[in-house]
Each structure stands twice: as structure tokens, then as C-alpha cells.
Amino acid sequence: DAKTTQPTSMDCAEGRAANLPCNHSTISGNEYVYWYRQIHSQGPQYIIHGLKNNETNEMASLIITEDRKSSTLILPHATLRDTAVYYCIAARMNSGYSTLTFGKGTMLLVSP
Amino acid sequence: DAGVIQSPRHEVTEMGQEVTLRCKPISGHNSLFWYRQTMMRGLELLIYFNNNVPIDDSGMPEDRFSAKMPNASFSTLKIQPSEPRDSAVYFCASSWGDGTYSGANVLTFGAGSRLTVL
Numbered sequence: 050d051a052k053t054t055q056p057t058s059m060d061c062a063e064g065r066a067a068n069l070p071c072n073h074s075t076i077s078g079n080e081y082v083y084w085y086r087q088i089h090s091q092g093p094q095y096i097i098h099g100l101k102n103n104e105t106n107e108m109a110s111l112i113i114t115e116d117r118k119s120s121t122l123i124l125p126h127a128t129l130r131d132t133a134v135y136y137c138i139a140a141r142m143n144s145g146y147s148t149l150t151f152g153k154g155t156m157l158l159v160s161p
Numbered sequence: 162d163a164g165v166i167q168s169p170r171h172e173v174t175e176m177g178q179e180v181t182l183r184c185k186p187i188s189g190h191n192s193l194f195w196y197r198q199t200m201m202r203g204l205e206l207l208i209y210f211n212n213n214v215p216i217d218d219s220g221m222p223e224d225r226f227s228a229k230m231p232n233a234s235f236s237t238l239k240i241q242p243s244e245p246r247d248s249a250v251y252f253c254a255s256s257w258g259d260g261t262y263s264g265a266n267v268l269t270f271g272a273g274s275r276l277t278v279l
Contacts, residue, residue, distance in 0.1 A: 054238045090253050092270030093204070100264065146216055146260035149268065151204035
């Protein structure tokens with residue numbers, strides 16, 4: 050199971066880009082990197098995932114280094130509603146199937 | 162799409178009582194997951210079903226916990242007897258895929274069931 054390391058907390062000013070880092074130096078070649086977030090008192094919400102290439106969707110961009118040992122989630126224009134815990138997960142393969150193991154994540158606080 | 166529907170949203174019970182949590186996954190999804198979240202342990206995967214069959218129940222804490230998925234549109238998580246340490250938020254999530262592909266872990270979570278055992 051590829052362990053991920055994230056900062057405990059980060060701050061971001063409203064309207065600015067939020068760049069959330071994640072280290073996954075032991076990731077295997079077939080393990081995708083996923084980002085989820087959890088707003089207070091809600092269930093986790095899928096944001097984006099990728100394997101090797103950078104990915105972008107309506108919520109965020111995911112930048113994965115060429116050696117795949119780290120990645121960065123970018124929220125281009127953070128709003129107060131983006132305040133949440135952000136989880137970076139390397140989806141493990143176990144006995145032929147894949148599940149998600151959530152760590153402690155990064156608490157992102159977006160301030161006015 | 163109503164999303165993943167869980168009930169009850171809140172449950173308060175006394176130690177020793179039976180608790181049943183319910184989940185209706187998104188129509189068309191064939192994978193279902195039960196997670197538990199506490200401050201101390203974070204989000205833990207309890208059990209994973211694919212096509213109504215339990216694939217991985219290694220996260221189920223002990224025999225007091227049981228989960229069933231009688232059909233594609235309904236699952237239950239039962240705790241009998243309940244204990245105070247079972248107090249947590251229980252999330253159900255669903256997705257499409259057979260689980261053999263690491264890139265198919267796009268889960269949709271429900272709002273959770275907050276369980277308090279006194």
C-alpha cells in the first residue's frame with residue numbers, strides 16, 4: 050500500500066490559487082493517485098485522479114511529477130466553500146482488486 | 162440523480178441494542194463500500210461489495226458487525242450488540258467498476274449516519 054504524506058494544514062486567501070502537495074514516493078506503476086475532499090459534516094467528495102499525465106477538470110488540476118513520487122492538487126481560484134480536508138490517496142491493488150485507504154489529509158482553510 | 166442515500170442520518174441508542182444502518186447506492190453502480198469515521202482513527206474501510214458479493218471484509222471490526230447486500234439497490238450494516246466504542250459516522254459509497262482496475266475508484270459518498278451509543 051503506497052503511503053502518502055501531506056501537510057497537516059494550509060492556508061489560502063480567497064481568490065488565490067491553492068496548491069496542495071502530496072508525496073507518494075513508494076507508489077507502484079499501476080497505482081492511480083486520487084484526490085478527495087471532505088467539507089465539515091459531509092461525506093467525502095471525489096475531485097480528480099491520474100496515473101502519469103497531468104489532469105484537469107472543472108474542479109481542479111492535478112500535476113504529477115515525471116517520476117510519480119509526488120503530485121500537486123491545484124484549485125485555481127479558491128473560494129470560502131473550498132475550506133475542507135483534502136485527501137491524497139494512492140489506490141492500492143490488493144489480491145487483484147483496488148480500494149481506497151484514506152489518511153489524515155490536509156486541512157485547507159480559505160480566508161477572506 | 163438522488164445520489165447515495167443513507168438512513169438514518171442520526172441514531173442514538175443504548176449499549177447492547179441492535180443497530181441497523183441502511184444504504185441505497187446510485188442506480189447502475191455495482192460496487193458498494195462501507196466506511197467508518199472517528200476522530201481517533203479517521204476514515205476506515207469496513208467492507209467492499211462488488212455485484213452484491215462481499216469482496217473484502219477485512220476491515221469489519223469483529224463479529225458484532227455484519228453487512229449484507231441482498232440486491233443491487235440496497236445494503237445494510239448491522240451492529241449487534243452495540244457498544245459505546247462503535248460511536249462514529251458511518252458512510253456508504255458506491256461506484257462503477259469491478260475493482261480490478263486502480264483507475265476506477267471514483268466513489269460517490271452518502272451523507273453518512275451518525276451513530277451514538279450511550
